[in-house]
Amino acid sequence: xxxEELKNVEVAKSVxxxxxxxxxxxxxxxxxIGSIKAGDIMEILSADEGTKVDIPKWCGKxxxxxxxxxxxxxxxxxYMKKK
Amino acid sequence: MEQESIEQISLMKKxxxxxxxxxxxxxxxxxxxLSMAIVSGDMDKIMAAMIIALAASAMDTQVKLxxxxxxxxALRDENKKGKGKDFISKMFxxxxxxxxxxxxxxxxxxxxxxxMMIKYLMRKKxxxxxxxxxxxxxELGIEITICEMSMDLMGFKKEEMISYPxxxxxxxxxxxxEGNESSMQLFI
Numbered sequence: 001x002x003x004e005e006l007k008n009v010e011v012a013k014s015v016x017x018x019x020x021x022x023x024x025x026x027x028x029x030x031x032x033i034g035s036i037k038a039g040d041i042m043e044i045l046s047a048d049e050g051t052k053v054d055i056p057k058w059c060g061k062x063x064x065x066x067x068x069x070x071x072x073x074x075x076x077x078x079y080m081k082k083k
Numbered sequence: 084m085e086q087e088s089i090e091q092i093s094l095m096k097k098x099x100x101x102x103x104x105x106x107x108x109x110x111x112x113x114x115x116x117l118s119m120a121i122v123s124g125d126m127d128k129i130m131a132a133m134i135i136a137l138a139a140s141a142m143d144t145q146v147k148l149x150x151x152x153x154x155x156x157a158l159r160d161e162n163k164k165g166k167g168k169d170f171i172s173k174m175f176x177x178x179x180x181x182x183x184x185x186x187x188x189x190x191x192x193x194x195x196x197x198x199m200m201i202k203y204l205m206r207k208k209x210x211x212x213x214x215x216x217x218x219x220x221x222e223l224g225i226e227i228t229i230c231e232m233s234m235d236l237m238g239f240k241k242e243e244m245i246s247y248p249x250x251x252x253x254x255x256x257x258x259x260x261e262g263n264e265s266s267m268q269l270f271i
Contacts, residue, residue, distance in 0.1 A: 019209050020209045020211065021136045021208050021209045021210040021211075022138070022210075023134055023141055024211060025208075026142075027141045027219060028225075029141070030140075030142075047102075054138070057142075061142055061143070
């Protein structure tokens with residue numbers, strides 16, 4: 001997905017993990033994924049750079065689709081679609 | 084002739100059985116499981132172990148932690164006391180950290196200044212404290228096994244260990260056996 005598409009995508013759930021460092025955001029994502037349906041999109045807000053690399057790997061292992069990341073001011077949003 | 088074919092069939096049956104057993108053991112040997120032997124009692128090393136364990140658990144990998152020797156000090160509860168210790172055990176108990184909250188750093192400990200600074204930085208940067216990490220680990224179903232022999236050697240008692248949902252006591256054989264099934268084995 002392009003940056004523009006990502007910015008306008010409709011998310012079923014937004015996880016704000018900006019207050020936690022590695023591996024906090026990953027744990028928050030794992031906890032939240034159970035509450036959405038297959039095909040739903042979830043965004044994860046994080047200020048931890050490592051998470052940007054970790055989330056695609058997590059998606060790859062669980063079979064979820066990684067859609068991309070958008071840079072914001074001082075943090076970023078990672079988008080993924082549940083399997 | 085008939086005798087021969089019966090013998091052949093029974094031979095094939097035997098081979099089939101052997102193969103089935105081999106396949107079963109191969110399937111078991113690559114479980115999506117992390118076995119970690121944690122031996123060091125330094126704050127930084129316990130932290131590294133717990134962060135890896137939590138990350139693995141977030142990835143739905145089964146995690147089994149085996150604590151022994153110096154690492155056992157991190158599992159002590161400062162509010163609990165072991166009874167019936169001999170002189171050396173009492174001395175060990177006094178000299179070793181009373182809980183995961185007063186561990187030393189392996190580098191830059193500076194008589195306790197280092198851990199204080201690290202804890203301050205961790206709070207500031209949103210890194211979980213060891214207390215939080217153990218709480219998360221418990222909720223995620225991460226298993227902790229205490230090495231019975233080294234606990235005995237260090238003079239620690241069961242009653243002074245933390246309350247943790249998946250706490251067990253076992254020997255090195257358990258670690259080796261579970262490590263054999265795991266696709267990942269680490270030693271810290």
